Amino acid sequence: MxxxxxxxxxxxxxxxxxxxxxxxxxxxxxxxxxxxxxxxxxxxxxFAWINASWGNPEPYFRLRTRAMAEWTRLAKDLPGVPLSWCGGLCWDLSAADLETYAEEHSSWGYGIERVDRAAAARIEPNLTELPDFALHVAQEGVAEPxxxxxxxxxxxxxxxxxxxxxxxxxxxxxxxxxxxxxxxxxxxxxxxxxxxxxxxxxxxxxxxxxSLPIETPPGLIVHSRPYRKLLNGLVLAERLHMRQTAEGRIIAGSDFGGGDPGVDAEVTARELFAVMKAMLRDSDGLELDFHTVGYRPTPxxxxxxxxxxxxxxxxxxxxxxxxxxxxxxxxxxxxxxxxxxxxxxxxxxxxxxxxxx
The missing domain is CATH 3.50.50.60 (FAD/NAD(P)-binding domain)
Structure with missing residues (x-):
């Protein structure tokens, strides 16, 4: 042997x-x-979003959907992995671009549902701002990283x-x-x-x-103190992406990869947190705990x-x-x-x- x-x-x-x-x-x-x-x-x-969402050419989409299936296999092989298929509600593109994304990815087999304002409110009832038109993908999820x-x-x-x-x-x-x-x-x-x-x-x-041709753009994400449940899944709104972690923290960025930290990351974080808090009902007791600036290894x-x-x-x-x-x-x-x-x-x-x- x-x-x-x-x-x-x-x-x-x-x-x-x-x-x-x-x-x-x-x-x-x-x-x-x-x-x-x-x-x-x-x-x-x-941000820990597991997805094969918009912006992917089909070969990369196929790799990502295979990876999503492998998450299910991994969770079975390693019980206790904090994996949640919580779904993602998305309206951070124009209506025309959302429709293009839905048509293309639906034809590839991605489980996209078109939802109106009433349906979005049923999915995420604690949002103060709701879109007239959004997309919901129930099979998207998160793994606490x-x-x-x-x-x-x-x-x-x-x-x-x-x-x-x-x-x-x-x-x-x-x-x-x-x-x-x-x-x-x-x-x-x-x-x-x-x-x-x-x-x-x-x-x-x-x-x-x-030689590895890699860029390392920064991304700022804010993290609240643990709080009662306000979000059911991922929310990908205009200028704000957020979710609630397994321990109750709401984390958010102006983009799922984190936003530009600007000249003063602390000031940017406070401003972003205020926008996030305003978008959530019954969030008076929600407090900013800390922010992170991550550097993403991006070919x-x-x-x-x-x-x-x-x-x-x-x-x-x-x-x-x-x-x-x-x-x-x-x-x-x-x-x-x-x-x-x-x-x-x-x-x-x-x-x-x-x-x-």
């Missing part, structure tokens, strides 16, 4: 955690290395993975192949290294001469980078802005490719090599 493959996963955000969990379950010997706590940098600042990441890492560790808090200073090469990493704790050897370090990925890849064309780095054996890269939606599919597909050489057709457009053309 062949020895279990030794894999280093750099990054403890939701993408790294999912890859580590899937690899461990498949029999690999996994070491997760991160210089931050479980959740990494981007994951704790995520840090709790999910911690659950994945803890279960991977129970099954033999090693979690190491350290800083990766360089990828180690030998004869044109990545053979491990150099860290603040010393050299660690591996058969394969996975870079899933979000905004830190380009600097790590560069130590082996690999320059907006789509994921998932796959082996061309011309560099032993190195796999997984960096994407849509980390929450894609995490279970990326973990599954990356594991199959790393351990068995099988690349899922849904990943075909998303290799790093596309940037060399």
């Amino acid at each position: 062949a020895a279990a493959k030794q894999v280093i996963v750099i990054g403890a955000g939701i993408i790294g955690a999912s890859i580590a969990w899937h690899l461990t379950k498949a029999g690999a010997r996994v070491t997760v290395i991160a210089d931050s706590a479980a959740g990494g940098v981007a994951t704790p600042n995520s 840090v709790a999910t990441t911690k659950a994945l890492l803890a279960d991977a560790e129970r099954h033999g993975a090693r979690i190491l808090t350290s800083t990766v200073t360089a990828l180690v090469q030998s004869n044109g192949r990545i053979t491990g990493v150099d860290t603040s704790h010393g050299l660690i050897a591996a058969d394969e290294v996975v870079i899933a370090a979000g905004v830190g990925s380009p600097d790590i890849a560069a130590t082996a001469g690999v 320059v064309d907006g789509f994921p980078v998932i796959g082996r780095a061309g011309g560099m054996d032993g190195l796999y890269v997984a960096v994407t802005h849509s980390g929450i939606t894609l995490a279970p599919a990326v973990g599954l597909f990356a594991t199959r490719e790393i351990l068995g050489g099988e690349r899922d057709p849904l990943l075909a457009p998303y290799g790093l090599g596309r940037f060399a053309q």
Whole structure:
């Protein structure tokens, strides 16, 4: 019997955690290395919307809907994952654009329902502003990002993975192949290294001469103190996206990725919170707790980078802005490719090599 493959996963955000969990379950010997706590940098600042919503070309839509199905599988395999299919109510586009989105995505099989003002009020009765026309997708949901990441890492560790808090200073090469990493704790050897370090990925890849064209736009999200239930699901209104977390916090951004923090993030946060509070009935006791400014690892064309780095054996890269939606599919597909050489057709457009053309 062949020895279990030794894999280093750099990054403890939701993408790294999912890859580590899937690899461990498949029999690999996994070491997760991160210089931050479980959740990494981007994951704790995520809106955590699981969707295949507007703005997606069909190939990316297919990857996202597959990932949504994989969330259901993951929740069965790892009971206790804080996953909720709460639905999303959307009217942050013009009526014409909403209709175009509904027609296109409905033809692709997305469960979109057109709703009027009365129906929107039944879905979200605590909104002070309601649209004349909106779209509702009952199959959209959320996974509380840090709790999910911690659950994945803890279960991977129970099954033999090693979690190491350290800083990766360089990828180690030998004869044109990545053979491990150099860290603040010393050299660690591996058969394969996975870079899933979000905004830190380009600097790590560069130590082996690999270029990752990634932008890191900031996004501000406000978080209330825990409060009684006001929202049933995701609300994607004009200039304001919000939801209520499992612990009762209402979180919001001017966009689901977070809004521009402006010159003074604290002032922007207070202004955004006031807009959010005004949009909710019976919110007099709702208080701002804190705001976060997350830096989203976003490949320059907006789509994921998932796959082996061309011309560099032993190195796999997984960096994407849509980390929450894609995490279970990326973990599954990356594991199959790393351990068995099988690349899922849904990943075909998303290799790093596309940037060399």
